[in-house]
Structures are given as C-alpha cells and as structure tokens.
Amino acid sequence: MLPHQSQALLDAITRTLAPLAGEVPLPAITLEQPKDPSHGDVACTAALACAKALKKNPREVAQAVVDGLKADAAVAGLIASMDIAGPGFINFRIAPAARQAVVREVLDNATFGSGRMHAGKHVMVEFVSANPTGPLHVGHTRQAAIGDVLCNLLANQGAQVTREFYYNDAGNQIANLALSVQARLKGLTPESPGWPADGYAGGYIIDIANDFSAKKTVSASDGEAVTASGDIEDLEGIRRFAVTYLRREQDGDLQAFGLKFDVFYLESSLYNDGRVEETVARLKAGGMTYEQDGALFLRTTGIDAGERQDDKDRVMKKREGGYTYFVPDVAYHWRKWERGFAKVINVQGTDHFGTIPRVRAGLQGLDVGIPKNYPDYVLHSMVKVMRGGEEVKVSKRKGGYVTMSDLIEWVGRDAVRYFMVSRKADSEFVFDLDLALAKSDENPVYYIQYAHARICSVAAKVLAEKGIGEADVLHTDLSPLTAPKELQLMAKLAEFGPMLESAAANHAPHTLAHWLKDCAAAFHGAYNAERVLVDDEPTMRARLALYAATRRVLARGLGILGMSAPDRMDREETEPAAAAAV
DSSP: OHHHHHHHHHHHHHHHHHHHTTOOOOOOOEEEOSSSSSGGGGGHHHHHHHHHHHHSSHHHHHHHHHHHHTGGGGGGEEEEEEEEETTEEEEEOOOOHHHHHHHHHHOOOOTTOOOTTOOOOEEEEEEOOOOTTTBBBHHHHHHHHHHHHHHHHHHHHTTTEEEEEEEEOOOOHHHHHHHHHHHHHHOOOSSSSOOOOOOOOHHHHHHHHHHHTTTOOOOOOTTTEEEEETTTOHHHHHHHHHHHHHHHHHHHHHHTTTTTOOOEEEHHHHHHTHHHHHHHHHHHTTTTTEETEEEEEGGGGGSOOOOOOOSEEEEEETTTSSSTTTHOOOOOOOHHHHTTTTTEEEEEEEGGGTHHHHHHHHHHHHTSSOOOOSEEEEEEEEEEEEEEEEEOOTTTTOSSSSSSHHHHHHOHHHHHHHHHHHOOOOOEEEEHHHHHHHSEEEEEEEHHHHHHHHHHHHHHHHHHTTTOHHHHTTTOOOTOOOSSHHHHHHHHHHHHHHHHHHHHHTTOOOHHHHHHHHHHHHHHHHHHHHHHSSOOHHHHHHHHHHHHHHHHHHHHHHTTTOOOOOOHHHHHHHHHHHHHHH
C-alpha cells in the first residue's frame, strides 16, 4: 500500500474504535504484512491490542471494526475484502484499483519515493578519511560506498548534506611516510640497514621519491601546488610533497568512483590554529584531567557520555610528549558542532569501536552543550576479496594490497558500488570478483540493470510496432492490471518510499540494495507470466505503463546507489527472448 493509503486505513480503524473506547485511551494501531500471503495483503492486531482496555472479547472488537469499515466511505475503494482470523486478527485484501494507483503516482511524480523526514536539517557525513600514506584500499572503498549512499538517502529525505573527508596529515604515520621517501632517495630498500622501522614499502614510495628528485609539482583538489625541492635532507619538504602526492592520487580514485566531497578537513589545521591546545586547556580547567606517571589522563570513566561508557580513563598526552590520537578527534568534533552540524554521522571501520566512548566523553567534558550521543557512528567490517575461490591478500604495510582503483578496473564502478553496500555495514563481507563479472541472474548488479534495459528494449519495440505514442501509455487506463504477478509488482513499487525512509532512518544502505534486487525479481516474474504484445490494446497499454513505472523506480534506486541505469545490455542484443516474449 502507498503511505497515504495505509494512513487512510489506520484513520478509519481509529474511527471505528472511537465509539467503543469513549474516554478509554487505546494503544497505537499499526498495520503488518502477513508472513503467509494467503492470509491477505495487510493485517491489523488492533482488536487484540485494544480488547483488554475495552473489557471486550477480541473477536467482538474485530467484528465491530470490520462492520465500521464496511460503512466508511473513505475506504470504500481501498479494501476488497476483510476477514477475521484466529483470536481477533483482521486480514485485509487491497482492491486492485488501490494497487494500480501506485503506477499513476510514479508516472505523475518525478520525485516519487522522496520524503521529508530530515527536511530543513543540516547533516554532515564524514567518511573515507584515509591517512595520506598510500592509495585507497578495499576498506576505504566499502566506506566510500556506504558513506556516499547514506548521503544520498539523507538528501532524499530532505536533508542538506555535507560530505566531509578528514585528512590525518599529522602524527607518526606521516613522519614515517616522509622517512620512507627519504630512505628511497638515499638508495635504501626495505631490506637495507637503516630503513625506518615502521616505514612504508609499497612501490608508490619509489614513485614519490623519483618525482621529488625530479623537482616535480603536485597539487590536491583543495590545496596549493607543492613543488619538490629535490633536496634529500629537506625532510619537511619531503613530507609536504609526499602528502600532497598521495592526496592527489586519492582524489583521482574518488573521482573514478563518482564521489565528490564538499569539504576536505586537515588534522594539521587543528594544531596550527590552536584548537587542540584549547581543547586540552578547557578539559583541564573543568577538572576532567589528572596527571599520573608523567602522563595526562582524561577522566572518561567519570563522564556520562550516553549509551556507551568507557571502561577506564584514557591517556591524553604521553609521558614522552605528544597527544594520543583521540585528542584531535575531540577537537575536530567540537569544531563540527560549532560549524552548525547538530547531526553528524561518522562512517568508520569497526577498529574504531573503542574510539566512540572516548570522543563522546571528551565532548561532554568540554561542557559546551553537545548532546551525549554525538556524533552518530556507522561502523563497517573489512572486506575479503576473492578470485577463483582464493583470497586476494591484503597487506597495507608491504603495499601489496588491493586498491580502490584495482576493483574499479577489474569489475567496473557499478559493481563495486553495489557489492560494497549489499551487506549490513558491520557484517563480514566477501567480494567475489568472479560473481561481479558474471553476466547471469546470479549477479545482482547484472540482474537489476538487465531489468531496466529489458523494459527499455520491450517498450521501444512495442511502441514502434504499434505506432503508439509514449504519452498515450503514460495516461492510459490501468484497470486491466489484475494478474497476480502484476499485483505483486505494484505492491513492490508501493514499498519504495517507506523503504527509502527506513534506510535513511536506520543508516542502512543495504536495505536499498536488497530492495532493488527484489523489485527486479518482481518485474521479471510479471514479464515472464504476462505477455505485453497482446491483441487487447487496453491491456497492452496498461502493462506498458506498469513497466514504465517500474523502469523509473529502478532508475531512481540505482541513482541513489550511484549506479547507472543502462538502456541496453549484451543479453538484450544476444537473447531473442527479449523481443520474442513481448
């Protein structure tokens, strides 16, 4: 049912209960989808829920509801039949005309499926945020897909979304990057004495060293160009050049992935503008810190940080000097709050699980009015890449890991995007390269895109053969759409808007990926069961309208995933069934 149809039915049920209830408060009434389709299209447990408050038998209450609905003109065209089952369940079958209404809504509404849940809200989603110490790997790729689709889902619900990339361009990892490039400039290899203990050994370090020696100029998308001095002893120059070089490489990968960020925020800026020191000073002034064994601690166990509490106090500043990594994170999120983002979502790996209570505790310790559970987190598990039944090994330190650009080159951007969001974020995920390349119904990417291409091909063929204009199809009579598979497809289309709202509310892009596969299956089922090219022209036109609506919804869903909706595919060109079965 469409959302407004569901609400109309709920309102009618409430009206039927009002005379029975009088002044007695009743529990909330909801509709459910029966597990067994033979029981009906939707069910209501209102009679069971209200019977105790009304001091009546549930079946008696159910009968009163059914009698009231039969006399309610507001639902006369909505319900085909009502049955009372068991102790008081009410099962409804939706009238065909009510099912068919979704086709008209899709065809008349270019923004079908959009919602207003986050209307007027400014939301920041921070994701990828890779250290500029090497190319983006498969973990970053999963994060990029989840983050970008989540942004699209929030925007679909009316939010003004800011995509932000936080560059960790300060700390030991950056120092090790500079030392690694310097070592290469000196002719050292990872096997040589004197190679940095925590150095980076990937082949990209050689490329950076060669370009630095050649005094080349590099620039990232949001920064000034950096020209290499070529001086082997210029460690700070090497650092700046190497960071910018790798940021440029990451920019290229993100562009190939179809991803554009609104803001690139540098960790180093938090030190340069004094925000880290200001954060520490404020925590000290509020009595939230103490010194022990030469180190500075934050009293995280004594701070109410919402749903998760830390299990011990945390070191802020090490005895040998230097802040631990969560301190600039606290400073950064304080800055986010000051920038006006009341809702912030961080998409990070599950290895950041322990960071959550520390950052939230630090923000509460600042006492600046930030909510306890700020920010929100979506944590994702890492990815295992398989080819030919064997794992493609990942080893970041040695530089032999699978990169984002590798995946895009091997299977294409669409497949990478779909598979990376096809599982719940915190579930383990195996990326099967062979499946992603398969041109078969087993590959969900191919299966969904083929449904879209099939509709385009069939519509073009029928419209051309019959000399029918597309406008005639879009405004045709829909009453012939009564076949079981057609009704199932229309029921699936009606789920689109509520599904998108749920996916945004639960920060669950995988919901959309699963739904698109189910929608494609519903279309293929209807198409295989009912011919389009039939002698009865009203039926033919109605089916073309249903498929046009399906194509639009598939295209919208694929667009939210950042994928293409092709008009033609190889199978369309090689399989005669697409033309013969119409």
